[in-house]
Amino acid sequence: MASRPSRRRRAVAVPTGLAVAASLALLPGAGTALAQEAAPAAAAPAAADGEQLSYVVNTSSHPGTIKRVERAVAGAGGTVVVTHRKIGVIVAHSANPDFAEEMREVRGVRSAGATRTAPLRSAATTEVGVPQYVSQEAGTSAAETADVPDAEPLEADLWGLRSIRADEASKVNPGSGKVTVAVIDTGVDDTHPDLAPNFSAGQSANCVGGVADTSEGAWRPYTADDYHGTHVAGTIAAARNGVGVAGVAPGVKVSSIKVSEPDTSLFYPEAVICAFVFAADKGVEITNNSYYVDPYLYNCKDDPDQGAVVEAVNRAARYAERKGTLHVASAGNSNDDLSADEIVDDSSPNDTKPVPRTVDPSECLDLPTQLPGVVTVTATGVQDLKSYYSSYGYKVADVAAPGGDRFQIPDTPSGNGRILSTMPNESYAFLQGTSMASPHVAGVAALLKSEHPWASPAALQWMLKAQADNPGCPEFYDPDGNGTEDSTCEGGRHVNGFYGHGIVDALDAVE
Numbered sequence: 001m002a003s004r005p006s007r008r009r010r011a012v013a014v015p016t017g018l019a020v021a022a023s024l025a026l027l028p029g030a031g032t033a034l035a036q037e038a039a040p041a042a043a044a045p046a047a048a049d050g051e052q053l054s055y056v057v058n059t060s061s062h063p064g065t066i067k068r069v070e071r072a073v074a075g076a077g078g079t080v081v082v083t084h085r086k087i088g089v090i091v092a093h094s095a096n097p098d099f100a101e102e103m104r105e106v107r108g109v110r111s112a113g114a115t116r117t118a119p120l121r122s123a124a125t126t127e128v129g130v131p132q133y134v135s136q137e138a139g140t141s142a143a144e145t146a147d148v149p150d151a152e153p154l155e156a157d158l159w160g161l162r163s164i165r166a167d168e169a170s171k172v173n174p175g176s177g178k179v180t181v182a183v184i185d186t187g188v189d190d191t192h193p194d195l196a197p198n199f200s201a202g203q204s205a206n207c208v209g210g211v212a213d214t215s216e217g218a219w220r221p222y223t224a225d226d227y228h229g230t231h232v233a234g235t236i237a238a239a240r241n242g243v244g245v246a247g248v249a250p251g252v253k254v255s256s257i258k259v260s261e262p263d264t265s266l267f268y269p270e271a272v273i274c275a276f277v278f279a280a281d282k283g284v285e286i287t288n289n290s291y292y293v294d295p296y297l298y299n300c301k302d303d304p305d306q307g308a309v310v311e312a313v314n315r316a317a318r319y320a321e322r323k324g325t326l327h328v329a330s331a332g333n334s335n336d337d338l339s340a341d342e343i344v345d346d347s348s349p350n351d352t353k354p355v356p357r358t359v360d361p362s363e364c365l366d367l368p369t370q371l372p373g374v375v376t377v378t379a380t381g382v383q384d385l386k387s388y389y390s391s392y393g394y395k396v397a398d399v400a401a402p403g404g405d406r407f408q409i410p411d412t413p414s415g416n417g418r419i420l421s422t423m424p425n426e427s428y429a430f431l432q433g434t435s436m437a438s439p440h441v442a443g444v445a446a447l448l449k450s451e452h453p454w455a456s457p458a459a460l461q462w463m464l465k466a467q468a469d470n471p472g473c474p475e476f477y478d479p480d481g482n483g484t485e486d487s488t489c490e491g492g493r494h495v496n497g498f499y500g501h502g503i504v505d506a507l508d509a510v511e
Contacts, residue, residue: 051119052094052095052119053093053094053095053099053115053116053119053120054092054093054114054115054116054120054210054268054270055092055093055099055100055103055112055114055115055308056089056091056092056112056115056269056273056312057089057090057091057092057103057109057111057112057308058088058089058090058109058110058112058308058312058315059088059090059109060088060108060110061085061086061088062088063085065088065108066085066088066090068106068107069090069103069108069109072103073090073094076094076096076103076106077094077096077099078092078094079093079094080092081093081210081211081270082270082274086277087277087315087316087319088110089273089316091115091270093120100112100113100114100304100305101304104304110311111312112304113304113306113308113309115268115269115270115305115309116268116294116295116349116351117349117351117352118349118351118352131227131231131423131429131430132416132430132431133427134420134429134430135428152238152240152244152245153242153243154244154245154428155167155245157414157416157420158245158246159382159410160402160404160419160436160440161246161248163380164248164401164402164444164503164504164505164506165505165506165508166247166249166440166443166506166507167246168506168507169248169447169506169507170240170246170249170250172507172510172511173251173447173451173510174240174249174250174252175249175250175251175252175443175446175447175450176252176449177198177251177252178253178450178453179252179285179286179446179450179453180200180203180252180253180254180255180283180284180286181236181249181252181253181255181284181285181286181287181288181442181445181446182203182204182254182256182257182275182279182282182284182286182288183229183232183236183287183439184272184276184288184289184291185232185233185257185258185259185260185288185291186221186222186226186227186228186229186230186258186260187206187220187222187226187229187230187256187258187260188204188219188220188221188229188230188232188233188254188255188256188258189220189230189422189423189424189425190204190220190256191220192234192422192423192425192426193241193243193244193426194238194239194241194243194422195230195233195237195238195254195422197241198237198239198252199253199255200253200254201255203253203255203279203282203283204219204256205218205219205258206218206257207257207271207274207275209270209271210270211274212274212278218258219256219257219258221258221424222262224423224424226265226424228265228290228435229256229258229260230423230424231419231421231422231423231429231431231435231436232290232436232439233254233256233422233439234422234428235247235248235421235436235440235443236248236249236252236254236439236442236443237249237250237251237252237253237254237446238250244428245420245422245428247443248439248440248443248444248446248447249444249446249447249450249506252443252450255282257275257278257279259271259272259274259275259291264351266294267292267293267294268293268295269293269309269312269367272313272316272367272368273312273313273315273316274316275287276316276317276319276327277316277319277320279320280319280322280323280325281323283324284325285324285325285446285449286325286326286328286442286445286449286460287320287326287328287442288438288439288442289328289329289330289368289369289438290329290433290435290438290439291330292366292367292368292369293309293313293367293368294350295348295350295351296309296348296349296350297332297334297347297350297366298345298348298361298364298366299364299365299366299367300359300363300364301363301364302363310365310367313368314372317371317374318372321457324456324457326375326445326449326460326461327368327371327373327457328374328377328439328442329368329369329374329375329438330369330377330379330403330433330434330435330437331366331369331376331379331390331391331392331393331396331397331434331437332366332369332390332391333389333433333434333435334389335389335390335392335486335487336391336392336393337391337393337487337488337497338361338366338370338376338396338397339361339393339395339396339497340393341360342358342359342361343358343359343361344356344357344358345359345364361393366391370396373457373458375398375399375445375461376393376396376398376500377398377399377400377401377434377438377440378390378391378392378397378399378401378403378434378498378499378500379400379401379402379403379433379434379436379437380400380402380403380405380437380499381404381407381417382408382409382410382417383408384471384503385405385471385474385477386474386477386479386487386489386498387403387404387434387437387479388405388406388407388479388480388486389432389433389434390434390437391434392487392489392497392498393497394490394491394496395491395497396497396500397500398461398465398500398501399441399464399465399468399499399500399501399502399503399504400437400498400500400502400503401437401440401441401444401503402419402437403433403434403435403436404417404419404430404431404432404433404436406418406432407480408479416430418430418431418432418436419431421436441464441504443506444504444509445464447506447509447510448460448463448467448509450510464501464504464509465502466501467505467508467509468499468502468503468504469505469508470494470495470499470501470502470503471502472492472493472496473490473491473492473496473497473498474489474498477489477498
């Protein structure tokens with residue numbers, strides 16, 4: 001099996017002039033084979049007495065019960081950070097190492113658990129690769145995009161847009177300004193000239209720590225190195241304004257809900273819970289989720305801490321769905337079969353020391369992509385073949401979309417098989433990953449919502465699947481050409497593990 005990119009949803013990117021193998025060597029988890037023998041599972045490290053951790057406590061939404069549980073939090077040596085009363089989820093901090101165990105004994109508490117294994121304000125860092133930047137001045141000539149009216153300067157390299165016919169769809173319906181896609185990510189640089197025309201500040205916030213901060217600019221990246229969310233936002237809704245690139249739905253609004261911790265770029269549960277609730281309460285129609293909830297790649301429901309996280313995040317996601325918000329999420333970059341009987345997870349917890357373990361993906365969920373009602377997206381390259389790194393799964397994957405693949409080379413001016421989009425500080429770069437596939441789907445969902453404003457999240461998901469085009473399972477999947485089949489596609493022509501119901505089609509969405 002080929003070397004794997006990082007297990008994070010983050011873009012798998014190649015530095016200019018460097019070999020791919022060298023690039024992957026920078027990323028955590030690179031070179032780990034799925035079939036590797038797992039070491040016996042060990043208990044996750046716990047914070048020492050006196051070190052504060054963050055917790056979720058799940059109870060009912062009854063006011064009297066919530067008040068009683070809040071008092072119990074204080075009695076167990078904890079401090080309430082925020083109470084999401086509508087879903088019965090309390091976020092608390094405590095230095096008591098027995099806090100979660102004590103809270104589980106409180107009347108009215110359904111579950112309680114730590115949301116991290118490292119103390120608050122951990123200084124750990126994660127590598128996410130180096131983008132391949134592109135100068136707008138080095139863009140394409142008018143002749144190269146002569147068949148695209150009002151083409152953007154870099155449009156000839158947007159093979160992903162053309163492969164799902166988003167360039168044609170924009171002529172029919174570029175999307176409604178009444179539809180907003182919230183990018184739950186590392187923040188969005190709303191000052192970028194391709195994003196500023198469509199940015200919705202009133203639906204943006206910083207949810208790091210679990211409390212929404214809506215002050216001016218709080219939703220922006222910490223530094224230019226936190227580029228992930230800005231790249232995602234451009235694929236969804238970069239404006240057709242004669243600058244740089246264009247998005248799948250260049251007429252819809254895009255907002256930013258920042259959930260990544262400073263320095264670590266980790267996406268902890270309390271921030272994601274805040275983001276889902278905030279998006280719902282602000283009337284966001286679609287969220288894009290190109291990440292997994294840290295620190296566990298797979299959260300096992302039979303583990304008290306991880307099970308509490310699953311329940312809390314699911315409550316927030318379902319609350320948003322009931323309020324009319326559709327969630328779109330990337331399937332992951334581990335080439336894992338999410339419908340397999342077992343998966344080796346050697347990357348969790350990623351905020352302290354990973355402990356190899358074997359998990360059952362039907363009981364140990366990749367959040368949020370495996371939650372009920374969430375659209376799970378796999379990635380493809382220019383040949384409409386599953387990207388070599390993309391996780392997949394029969395009856396788990398819903399739809400597929402362009403995410404880029406270094407083995408599938410397009411006939412474009414750059415010849416780059418990755419996805420080109422916006423970056424902080426008015427720049428552009430190529431990245432690849434299921435992180436790039438998910439925003440293509442979120443953009444198509446926004447087009448569908450624009451055409452059918454009455455549509456519920458369930459109806460939108462049904463329409464996404466109905467308009468998708470399925471290439472069917474390949475006879476022999478060998479993306480790197482080494483003669484070894486790297487993954488097995490199960491299912492038939494209409495539904496299968498590589499593409500779900502198929503690759504989304506933006507033109508079908510608006511016709």
